[in-house]
Amino acid sequence: MREIFTARVEPSKASVQGGRHARDGSADESFAHLVDGFRRFRAEVYPEQQALFARLAKAQQPRAMFITCADSRIVPELITQSSPGDLFVTRNVGNVVPPYGQMNGGVSSAIEYAVMALDVQHIIVCGHSDCGAMKAVLDPAGLQRMPTVKAWLRHCEVARSLVEQNCSCTAGEALGVLTEENVVAQLDHLRTHPSVAARLAGGQLSIHGWVYCIETSEILAYDAGTGRFAPLDGDGPLPVATPAPRYLQA
C-alpha cells in the first residue's frame, strides 16, 4: 500500500519550487495582476475618493438591490456608472431568485436584508446575453459533471417549460427568449417573498427585469403591461415591471 504515496508532493520540495506550491506562470500572473490592481487602487483611486469612503465607513444606504449573474463580463457598477454605496448586489449562476419556501438560502437572505434592514426601494433582476446558465438549461448534457449546478437550475425550469411549450422559435432564437423568460420567472419568484410582496402592495418598492447585451451594451427592460421587453433607454416611457399597488398609503 505504501508505494502509491510516492505520487504525493513532499511539502518541503514544493516550497523549494517557488513559493508554497509550484504553479504555471499564468496562474501566478493572474493573481499578481489582481494584487497589482489593488496597489493601484490604493495609490491612485482611493485618495481621490477618500471623502466618499470616510462617509461610507459606518453605514450604507444603497439606491437599489441588483441581482445578476456571477458571469465575469457583467459589472453592475460599470454599466450603471454607480459609485460604492449605490448598489446592494447579489450574484449567482443564472441570476436566479428562488421562491420563498421552507428552505431559504443566500438569495432569499439578501432580499430580506435589503428590504427589511436597508429599505431599498428598487430591486433589479438582470440577465444577460451569452449566458452559460441559460445555455445549460437548453442543453443540460454538459451538466453531467456538475450536479450542484444542475439542481440549482431547477429554479429556471419554469422558464424552460414555458419556452419549450410555447415558442416556435429556431434554436438560435431560443437562447434569447429563454433569457428573457427567465428574468420574468425570477421576478415572479421575487414576489413570493413576504418582504417584497408587502411593499409592492403598498407601492413602496419597485421591481425591474433587465437583459443586458454584452456585445452591444443594450439593456432591454420588461414591461408587464405589454408582456414584452423594450429598450431601457428608449424614447417612450420607462418599461414598468412593478405590479400596480393594491393598497393606498396614508
Next chain:
Amino acid sequence: MREIFTARVEPSKASVQGGRHARDGSADESFAHLVDGFRRFRAEVYPEQQALFARLAKAQQPRAMFITCADSRIVPELITQSSPGDLFVTRNVGNVVPPYGQMNGGVSSAIEYAVMALDVQHIIVCGHSDCGAMKAVLDPAGLQRMPTVKAWLRHCEVARSLVEQNCSCTAGEALGVLTEENVVAQLDHLRTHPSVAARLAGGQLSIHGWVYCIETSEILAYDAGTGRFAPLDGDGPLPVATPAPRYLQA
C-alpha cells in the same frame, strides 16, 4: 366586509398620479440616477471599450472567482482595478460559503461552475469592515424580523462560537476578530466542495482569504502558516491561505 377595500388603490387613479404608481421623489430619483448612469455608460464608456466587449461577447475566461458580501460599499472590480471578464463574482449577506452537503444552493453552484466549467485558478473569499452580517451575528436581537437572514447566518455560527469561546477581546474588538474568523471559516467550508478539494490536492487551485477595510482601503490577507492576517500589499511574501498540495501532477 366590503368597505375595508376602500383602502386599496384604484389602479387607474394611481396611474394618473404619475407613472404606474405614485412614489415619493427620492425613490424615483434613485432609479433615474441608475438609468442616467446607464445612458452615460452607453454613450461614453462603451465606445472606448468596444473591442473588449466584442471579444467578450462569446466567452469568458475569468482570472479569479471573487466571493464577497452583498454590501453596496464593496465593488470588487474597483478595488482590484479589474475589467469586465476578469472576476467571476458571487455575493451574499456575510460572504458565506455553505459547506458542500446534500442541499446545495447558489454559492455552491457558483463554485462548481467556476471550477469545473471555467477552470478558475484562484478563489478569493473577501469580508469587510463594518459588516452588517457580522454585527448581526454578534447581536442577533435585530434579526427577529428577519428569519431568513437568521437561518442563513447559521453558516457563521462556527466563527461566532470560536470567537466567543476563545477571544478575550473587548466588545469593540470583537467585530474585527469575528470578521476575520468568518473568512477563515468560509475558507474551511470552501475546502469541503469536491471540485475545490480535488484541485487543491493537485496544486491547480489557490484560495485566498481577505478582509477589506472600507475606510482605509487596506486589505488584510490570511496566512495559514502563521494563522494570522497580514497586509496584502506588505513588503514580505504574499500571505498564503492555500494548503500544500498533496499530489504531484505529472
Next chain:
Amino acid sequence: MREIFTARVEPSKASVQGGRHARDGSADESFAHLVDGFRRFRAEVYPEQQALFARLAKAQQPRAMFITCADSRIVPELITQSSPGDLFVTRNVGNVVPPYGQMNGGVSSAIEYAVMALDVQHIIVCGHSDCGAMKAVLDPAGLQRMPTVKAWLRHCEVARSLVEQNCSCTAGEALGVLTEENVVAQLDHLRTHPSVAARLAGGQLSIHGWVYCIETSEILAYDAGTGRFAPLDGDGPLPVATPAPRYLQA
C-alpha cells in the same frame, strides 16, 4: 421499574370491554354514522348512478382542479353541484400552494399530475370564511402545541406581512382581508410551477381565486384587473384571475 406498567391496558381485558378497545359512546357513534352512510350510499345512491360509475371505472377527465382547505364545512362538489369525475381535489390546512422549489410535496405533485397527466384547464384556489388556519396566522399563540402546522403556515407569511404592513383595518376586518390576500398569494405561488406557467403563457389554462362564505353561501372571486374580489355570480363579466397569455398558439 416494574410497577409503573400497571397503568397499561391488558389487551385481553380491553377486548372484553367491547370490541378491540373501549371507547365512549360518541366516538363509536361517529363511526357507525359513517358506515351507515356508506350502506345507504350503496343501497340507494349507487344503483341510480351505476352507469356513471361504470363509465368512470377506467378513467377520469375532470373539468377542473380544486384546491381548498381541509375544513369539514367545505364540500367542493356540493357548492359547485358537481358529480364524481368532475373535480380533481387537493385539500390542506389553509388552502396553501407552496411555491415550486427544490423540496416539493403533496400539493405540488397534485398540480403537476393535474396539468401534465390529466390536462385540466382550470385550477381553482378556494379559501373560506371562519378559517382556522387564517385565525392562527393572525394569532399564532395557539400554535405552540402544533409545530408542524406552524411551519406549514409559513407559506401564508407573505399574505400576513402584506396585511400587517398595508391594512389599516380593524381586528374584526383583518380576518376577511387576510383570507382574500392568502388566496391571491397562493395564486402567485401557483404560477411558479413550471407546468402551470407554461400553459398560462399559452392560454391553455385558467386560474381562479375564490373565497366561500359558509354562512351566506356567497363566493367572491379575484379579479386581477381591478385587484379586487367580486361576486362569482354577479351581473357583470366573470372576475378573471388568469394573467394574459403571452404566446399565441397556432
Next chain:
Amino acid sequence: MREIFTARVEPSKASVQGGRHARDGSADESFAHLVDGFRRFRAEVYPEQQALFARLAKAQQPRAMFITCADSRIVPELITQSSPGDLFVTRNVGNVVPPYGQMNGGVSSAIEYAVMALDVQHIIVCGHSDCGAMKAVLDPAGLQRMPTVKAWLRHCEVARSLVEQNCSCTAGEALGVLTEENVVAQLDHLRTHPSVAARLAGGQLSIHGWVYCIETSEILAYDAGTGRFAPLDGDGPLPVATPAPRYLQA
C-alpha cells in the same frame, strides 16, 4: 432578436377575441358548468340547509378525518352520505401520509390540526380502484415528465418493495394488491405522528384503512388482526385497523 416576439399575443387583441383570452369552447364550458352549479347550489340547495350553515358558520366539529386520493372520482361526502361539517378532508396523489420527520408538509399539518385542534376520534385512509398513482408506482416510465410526482411517490416505495418481493401475483392482480398494501403502509406512517401515537396509546383515537372500488361501490377495510381486507359492510364484526391501546385512561 426582435422578430421572434411576433409569436406573442398582443394583450389588447386577446381581449377583443372574447374576454381576457380566447379559449376553445370546451374549456369555457367546463368553467361555466361549475359556475352554473354554484348558482344552483345558492338558489336551490343552500336555502334548504340554511340552518345547518348558520350553525356551522362559527365552528366545526368533524366526526372524522378523511385522507384520500385527489382523484376526481372519489367524493368522500357522497360515499359516506356525510353533510358539511362531518369530514375533515385532506387529499393528494396516492392518499399518501408521509411519516413524521424533520421536514413536514401539508398532510402532516392536517393530521396535527385534526387531532390537536379538532380532537377528531377517527382517521380514515382511503385508497381506490384504478388509481393513477398506484399505476405509476408499478410502471414509473410515465413519470419521466413529472419529477415532482415521482419524488412524492417515494412515500409509496415501501408498499412497492413489499409487493415486488412477496407477491407472486399476475400483473393484473398487482395493482389491487399494491393499492391495499399502500393503505397499510400509510397507516403505518400515520402512527409515526406524535399526536396520533399518543392518542392511539390511550385509546382515544381509531384509525381505519379502506379501499373503495369505483365500479362496484364496494369498500374493503383493513383488519390488523387477520392482516387482510374485508368488506366494510359485511356481516361479521367491523374490520379493525387500530392497534390495541397500551395505556388505560383513568
Next chain:
Amino acid sequence: MREIFTARVEPSKASVQGGRHARDGSADESFAHLVDGFRRFRAEVYPEQQALFARLAKAQQPRAMFITCADSRIVPELITQSSPGDLFVTRNVGNVVPPYGQMNGGVSSAIEYAVMALDVQHIIVCGHSDCGAMKAVLDPAGLQRMPTVKAWLRHCEVARSLVEQNCSCTAGEALGVLTEENVVAQLDHLRTHPSVAARLAGGQLSIHGWVYCIETSEILAYDAGTGRFAPLDGDGPLPVATPAPRYLQA
C-alpha cells in the same frame, strides 16, 4: 485592530511546549491510554485470533444489525459476547431510527445496506438506563446550547407525547417509561423503511426492541403481543417484537 492578536498562539512556540500543542496531562493521558490499548491488542489479542481476522479480511456476514446509543457505557459486543464480524452496528444519540422519508441520512443508509447488501436477518434496537438523550427529552432546558441535538431528538417526540399524555407515573418513573416507549417508537420507524417492510412481510427478517440496564446488566425485550417489555433471559418464550408475516414464501 492589531493588538488583539497577541492572544493567539505563535505556532512555533506551541510546538516547543511539547508536541504540536500544549495540553494538560489528562487529555494526553487519555489518548496515550488508547494507543497503549492498541499496542496491547496487536501484541496480545490479535495473534490469538489471527485466523479469524484472516477470514474476515475480505468479507463480512454479520448475524445481526445492532442499533444503539452512542453512550460510552454500552458495548454491544461485550453484552452479547460477540466476535468481530458478528454485529453490524450503527450508533447515535438516543438510538434513534428516523422514519424513511425524502431526506434520509446515516441511520437509514445503514439499514438499507444491512438488509440489501448484507442480508441481515435480525435488527435490534437497544436503548439503555440513565440515557442522556432520554433525560434531555424529558427536560429540554439543557439543550439550549445544543441546537443540533435538539433537532435530532424530534425523532423521539412521538415517544415523549405518548408518555406525557398517557402515563400517570412519577417523575422518577418517567425516564424508564420513556426509554421503553422510545424503543417501541423507533421499531415503528424501522418498519417504514422499504427494505425492512418487504422482508418483514415475507418473514425473512426479525426485529427486536431491547432496553439494557447498565447497573444490573438486565435486558428487557419488547413483546408486541402483550405490549410490554419482559426479561430477555426469562423462563418463558422469547419476547417477540416482529409483526406476523403477511405473505408466505414458496
Next chain:
Amino acid sequence: MREIFTARVEPSKASVQGGRHARDGSADESFAHLVDGFRRFRAEVYPEQQALFARLAKAQQPRAMFITCADSRIVPELITQSSPGDLFVTRNVGNVVPPYGQMNGGVSSAIEYAVMALDVQHIIVCGHSDCGAMKAVLDPAGLQRMPTVKAWLRHCEVARSLVEQNCSCTAGEALGVLTEENVVAQLDHLRTHPSVAARLAGGQLSIHGWVYCIETSEILAYDAGTGRFAPLDGDGPLPVATPAPRYLQA
C-alpha cells in the same frame, strides 16, 4: 380480486410452524447465539466487573469520541482494549462526518453532544480496509438498488473527486488511497462543526484520523504536517492531525 390473497400467511398457521413465524434454522440460530452470549455475559463477565458497572450507572466520562464504520469487523473497544465508559461511539456506513449545515442529523448531533455535554478531548475518525462503502464509491453500479446509501455517500464525493483527479494509481491501489482520503475529508468536515472548531482553536480538543487494517491489525494515522499516514504504533512521534491552536488559553 379476492383469490390473490391466498398467497398470504394465515397468522394462526404461522404460529403453529414454530414460534411467531417460521424461519430457516440459521436465522433462529443467529439470534439464539446472541441471547446465549448475553446469558454468558450476565453469568460470567458482569459479576467480575460489577463495581465498574455500579460506578457507571449514573454517569459517563468517556476518554474519546470514536467515529467509525458500521462494518461488523470493526470493534472499537477491542482494538483499543477499552472498557465500558471509555469510548463515545457513533458508527455509520463509510465513517462519514457530514459537514455542519442547515440540515443536521445523527452524526452531527453525536459530535455536538460529545463536545458540549461530555467535554471529550479527542475525536477519532477511523476508516478500515476492505470497506464496502469505499468500494461502492469507486464502483457505484451496485448502488442502483440502494438509493439511500447512494445519497449518503455523496459525503464521500469530495474524496472520490480528489482521488480520481490526482491519483495515477492502479485499480488495486485506488481503494486504499480512497479510504485514506476519505478519512482526511471527514476530518475536514469535522472542523466545520462549531463546537469542534471552537475547541480546536483553543487547543482543548484533538482530532485523529485512522485507517485500521482488518487482516494485519495495523492502524495508520494521518499526520497533517507531512500530509501522509504513518503507523500509529511506530517508533517516531505520534502522527498529529490536529491543526495548531490559534488562540492561547489564559
